[in-house]
Each structure stands twice: as structure tokens, then as C-alpha cells.
Amino acid sequence: MMEIITSIEEMKTWSRRIRDEGKVIGLTPTMGCLHEGHLSLIKASITECDSTVVSIFVNPAQFGPDEDLESYPRTLEADKEILRSTGVDVLFLPAKEDLYPDGFKSFVEIEGKTNYLCGKSRPGFFRGVATIVLKLFNIVNPRTAFFGEKDWQQLEVIRTLVRDLNLDIKIAGQPIVRESDGLAMSSRNRYLSEEGRLSALSLSQALKTAQSRIEQGERSTEIIRNEIRQMIEQKNGTEVDYISVCDPEDFSESEQIRSRTLIALAVRIGKARLIDNRIIERA
Ligand code: PAF
Numbered sequence: 001m002m003e004i005i006t007s008i009e010e011m012k013t014w015s016r017r018i019r020d021e022g023k024v025i026g027l028t029p030t031m032g033c034l035h036e037g038h039l040s041l042i043k044a045s046i047t048e049c050d051s052t053v054v055s056i057f058v059n060p061a062q063f064g065p066d067e068d069l070e071s072y073p074r075t076l077e078a079d080k081e082i083l084r085s086t087g088v089d090v091l092f093l094p095a096k097e098d099l100y101p102d103g104f105k106s107f108v109e110i111e112g113k114t115n116y117l118c119g120k121s122r123p124g125f126f127r128g129v130a131t132i133v134l135k136l137f138n139i140v141n142p143r144t145a146f147f148g149e150k151d152w153q154q155l156e157v158i159r160t161l162v163r164d165l166n167l168d169i170k171i172a173g174q175p176i177v178r179e180s181d182g183l184a185m186s187s188r189n190r191y192l193s194e195e196g197r198l199s200a201l202s203l204s205q206a207l208k209t210a211q212s213r214i215e216q217g218e219r220s221t222e223i224i225r226n227e228i229r230q231m232i233e234q235k236n237g238t239e240v241d242y243i244s245v246c247d248p249e250d251f252s253e254s255e256q257i258r259s260r261t262l263i264a265l266a267v268r269i270g271k272a273r274l275i276d277n278r279i280i281e282r283a
Helices: 008-020 036-048 076-086 117-121 125-140 149-164 187-191 194-215 221-233
Strands: 003-005 025-030 051-056 090-092 144-148 170-174 238-246 260-269 272-281
Touching: 003 008, 008 025, 008 051, 008 090, 008 125, 025 036, 025 125, 036 051, 036 076, 036 144, 036 170, 051 076, 051 125, 076 090, 090 125, 117 125, 117 149, 117 238, 117 260, 125 149, 144 149, 149 170, 149 260, 149 272, 187 194, 187 272, 194 221, 194 238, 194 260, 194 272, 221 238, 221 260
Parallel strands: 003 090, 025 051, 025 144, 051 090, 144 170
Antiparallel strands: 238 260, 260 272
């Protein structure tokens, strides 16, 4: 039976009891609107841990003033069904007033890494993410927390948070889950029109082509970036936010492709801002 816990104190008490029983807790933080990408994280938690907690909270602190906080898809009843049938132990559903009460003043800043990619185009985003993730860690007290590699920079930011603040939590990154045609799963795919959905395929296709070009010997990051841009911009309604060919850990760019490279991109298509990435290991 899945328990639904809404109170922070109750969540802490549950977690203390489970840990006192010597059990390992796994946490998957989400903003709901669950899809197969989330399920791969949750299933990994169920396999690796004794008890699995999934949190659903659309975190206002990580949305900019002109972003989609109000319209972010909320599908709570369907999410509950999915979580029940997957075998989750606890759904943690905290209230905004409890997480951010009046007078809330403490935020977590991760320096350096957050100046690039999504951090550059969404100022304050990672401050909001790091703050809520640290709060959830403190409340749920998991041994392992599961995050998707689609949000590669977020994963790196959270690894940095855990390392720098000496948290005793293992961060487990899980591979991107894609639709059969290659589109990376995302709650924001719901915003795509039929035509937008077709244009969106250019993201994963361009990443795949870039990988082949590097494997065939192309070494210029500028050429790779330009080729990706061309492939995407030739599709209707696409507006590139960024394309970065960079170091997978600190996101610095160089002229030449390094032995291990992250290609990350963000593209707006209508109301949707989609991200995707690929790690390329040079032979
Ligand atoms: O990746 C997400 O869904 C969110 O950024 C997270 C990690 C749940 C924090 O709100």
C-alpha cells in the first residue's frame, strides 16, 4: 500500500522509523506529470533500495517570472495511479506554504557550473533547484537519490552540492529515456503541436549526427555546433536557445573536441523549451 504524506514532520518521522529498522531509503524528486523517464528512476530506486519515496512538488523557486510555473502540467491523479502500480512506498506531496513559509530567506548557490547552459538562459534556476533538493534531502533523508541524465547539468549541480556540503547521499544518474523515434521524454513534450513534435525530432537527430561526425574524425567544436544549428533551424518553428560542445563536468568550451565531450542543447518550439544531450567518448 502506498502512503501519501503531505506533512514535513510526518515525512521525517516515517524516514526516521525506516532508517531505525536498518532499511535503505531511495528518493526520486519530481515535479509530477510522470512519464517513462521518471519511471526508470523510480524502478532503479525500487531495485536498489528497501523503501522508495517519490516527491511531487512544482517548485516555484526554480521558475523565472516569465516561465511556465502556472501552466506547468499537473496530473496528480494519474501520477498517483502510476506510483501505486509501480510499487512506491511513499508519495511525498508537500505544500508550498510549508516548504516556503513567509519569511523564507535561505537559498543554495552553486558557483561556476551554473553560469553555463541552462544556468545562463534561466538565471536563478539552479539556485531554486539546489535549494529544493537540499530541503527534500533533509526531510526525506535518503541513502540514494535518483536523477535523470537528460538534465545533465542539474545532475552535475546536485553532485557538487552533495560533495561540497558533505551530504551522506549517493546520487544515481540514470540514462535518458527516449520515445521510439528518439525524442527525449519530458513533461514539457505535452506543449508540442503536431508540427512541433515533428520539428522536435531534429534535436536527437542532430546529436546523433554530431556523434557520427566526431567518430569519423571531425575535431572542430565550432563546425559541430554550426552543423547542429543548421539541422535544427531548418525545421519549422525552432528557435535555438543554446548549443554547447563542452566539458561534461565544468561545461567549459574549447576549440577542439576533447576525449570526453558533452553536447547539450536547448531549443524552443512554440511554448515548449526542450533540452537534450549526448556524451561522446572519443576513441
Ligand atoms: O528535474 C526536476 O523535475 C526538478 O528540477 C527537481 C529535481 C524535481 C527539483 O524541483
